[in-house]
Amino acid sequence: MSGTGPVEPGEGTHTWDTLDSPASTLPRGRLTELYDRHRRAVLGTATALALLLGGGYLYATRPQPPAPPDPPYPSQVTDLHYLSGEPTPAGAGPRSFSFGVELSVLSGPPVTVVRISQPYAGMSVTSAPEAPFGTSAGTNRKIVITMHVAQCRKVPWNAGLPFLDVTLRNTRAIEVHSFILGQRYAQHLSEALQVACSNGSG
Template identity: 65%
Template sequence: MLASATAVALVGGGGYLFATRPHDPPPPEAPYPSQAVAITYLGEEGPPPESPSRSFSFGVKVTAQSGPTITIVRISQPYASLSLTSVPPPPFRTKPGFGHKIVVTMHVTECANVPSNAALPFLDVTLRNTRAIEDHSFILGERYAHDLSGALQVACSNDSWSSPKR
């Protein structure tokens, strides 16, 4: 009987120790996609041969820096008088640590409403990972602003820049 009581006590004590042991902390949550991706301006590119007139292209590099794979769902820009396409077209995925080159082509649809000086232009990008889907605006820097302003001036060089909607 003493052996049975000892066995029950050992099993009960072992069960208590197992149940009250410290647990490993949960793994950290994946970062929000906008916190885990970098977009770098690479410079001007020649527009694809099939592009309409008043088109210009530039390259950017999208790099997922950490966390799970990120999907680029959409790329756009804020000016109503410009349309945008990219190669590759969204959606596409990028894994952490690998840069993904994208060639963005913009087409001026209405010169009277484009800014004559794009001082602080940005790209709007929709990103998704296992944690969230986010719309984020990326400012690509002074070189991009300069190149964009120059491309807009060339694209609309035969049109009037005197529109008050600059």
Template identity: 60%
Template sequence: MSGVGPVEPGEGTHARTVLSAPRPQRGLMAQPFERHRRAALGALLTTAALAGSGYLYVTRPRPEPPPPPPYPSQVTTVAYLAPRATGAAADPRIFSFDVTVTVESDHPVTVTRIAQPYAGLSVSSSPRTPFRTKTGSPRKITITARVTECGKVPWNVGLPFLDVTLRNPRAIQTHSFILGPRYAQDLSHALQVACSNNFR
């Protein structure tokens, strides 16, 4: 025999029919369970997605917090301007001078107190403390000093300073500002005038 073709069964043999396994019959309760299984699977997937997104939210990189504002004494300057002229009838124990307060910061600074180190001298300011100084704009302040006891003030002041208490969102600080040689000369002259008549 020659040729190509399908193999035919030999004598006394026959082709076998392969039957697929019968599918199990679904009972009456199969459909509700199938619906519940789908709903449970959907809820499980939703819960997993929410848990995953919650985990990603909790473990996300945190942004750097903004840097704290600088200390108020680091951004505030006090500069002496000049003495204020007084009339001839003015009390010689009282004298005034002007200063400027300048703040170089994004945060305003409040001046809560102005003082000086001599026990025989009291000072007040206009505007009265506390007052706020805006960023970048110098504020002119008039300081008025009153001699209360000549024996407790120096006649020749070397490096006089003002104690200024400053406050911003970061801290409250008292800083001593040295106002320079012109202020020292003017203060010494004012004290000599105030105490020249042996005022006690």
């Protein structure tokens, strides 16, 4: 009888399923342990990377804190009040007179008084302390203003609402602000001008 049957393996040969391999030599429990360890390492790395990327995204897209507000304009936080008449400094001249004012800075950065002037062509102004000088927020400073009359015909003998022009500066801006000092100052100024110009000259 002739025919071809299954080929029998020769001596010294092996089939694929019987080949020795590192995997086939390990117990099943050991394979599972290695697989779990590898999976945990991969998951740990992936989790750390996800946290890192997520944290970076949250940091980049976090709400930005609002910008600090600009400081106020110096004229918004500075007050000037009339106090009273003051002795005229020695050497000021016969047509000079003095009075006191109080400057207050309510809030914000320090305010510097750059210049003090008045609107009448016949007079000039000096101050003690001499400008420029600074005043910090929450403090008051007394200023003695001395008026020097040069030409009586160019000054008002009955000033209605006289004012002082004060140049103020802080970190926000520099401004010229006119301070109306009220009725007491108007009366003092009118009386002082009448005395200064009572001799009738110039």
